[in-house]
Amino acid sequence: MTGEGALSFVDTNVLVYAFDKGSSPKKRVSTHVLQELFVTLTRKVSQRCASEEALAVLDDLTAWPLLVVDYVAIRAAVELAGQAQLSFWDALVVVAAARTGATVLYTEDLNNGQEILGVRVTNPFAA
Secondary structure, three states, X not given: OOOOOOOEEEOHHHHHHHHOOOOOOOEEEEHHHHHHHHHHHHHHOOOOOOHHHHHHHHHXXXXXXXXXXXXXXXXXXXXXXXXXXXOHHHHHHHHHHXXXXXXXXXXXXXXXXXXXXXXXXXXXXXX
């Protein structure tokens, strides 16, 4: 758990599980995560959402602080991917989390407990 004032960052997969109709403290999210969430909810889950329904989910999530992914973030992700042996997409999520000042990144795509760029990876589904 994070402290009361600590910031957290949420990866797409955590949001997909929350909103996937077939699946049973304030966070930060990047525009990349919102884009990926929309595509996943409307095209990749077993019970797809209509575009309007997925858009409503995105509208709700914009109440959270957003980080716009710009070229500086993309370039940093390319460098991090090479240094830390991550996929570009995982590196972009880590960079976005670090740029928001988050201390925790909720994702199942990286190693639980790993720290990258000062952000601690937490898998909310780890037993």
